[in-house]
Amino acid sequence: MEKIYFEYQKKFSPVKASTETIEFLISYSRALYTVKHDDLKFNVILN
């Protein structure tokens, strides 16, 4: 039973977001800047 279970598990490789996507998100986060004006907040992307 254990063997069958592990054979079954081997067929499904874990799905994960790629490193490129994660790197993009980290870069995006670093570039995103919030500007506050009175009660308003604006998200600005810095180059």
Place this chain on the structure above:
Amino acid sequence: MSVQIEDSELVRDYISGDEKALEVLINRHNQRITSFIYSKVLDRDITEDIFQDTFIKVIKTLKKGTYSEEGKFLPWVMRISHNLIIDHFRKNKRMPMFEGSDDFNIFSVIGDDKLNAEKQIIKDQINSDLRILVEELPDDQKEVLLMRIYKDMSFKEISENTGVSINTALGRMRYALINLRKIIEKNNIVLTA
């Protein structure tokens, strides 16, 4: 033994400007969120897109300072991705995507449903011939067939209207079709366009 920093603490650190905290959060929940999205959309590329959009929303919300710590971080992120999955299916429903290849012509499966004049005449002729053949059937069979085919009634409705059981109505329909075939074969009638 290393102690894992709580999500809430990492969120606080990130809001305070620690960019590394975001990386930890993304890597910690990457598989869970990606698997969740993939289980719904069953496409790796779309999963990647939705994952990315989810975290863009997360980043924007956290940086704006509008994140409330009422709930836990992961359920909140899952909720965002769930909403984005729904948006994805809504968008696809409005604008279905077709993925074809070079050796496949879409027009081989999509045709003009409208009949041309010649085909319409042939269709009318077949319908008219069929009505004549139906007249040859015994009255009880004819009655059931007309109700089913021409009035689009269910067998339950037919049984209520004719005062016979559903099984009898079904049997009459069966015999009506058998007899129609017999008449067609006997008279060598061709009913195809």
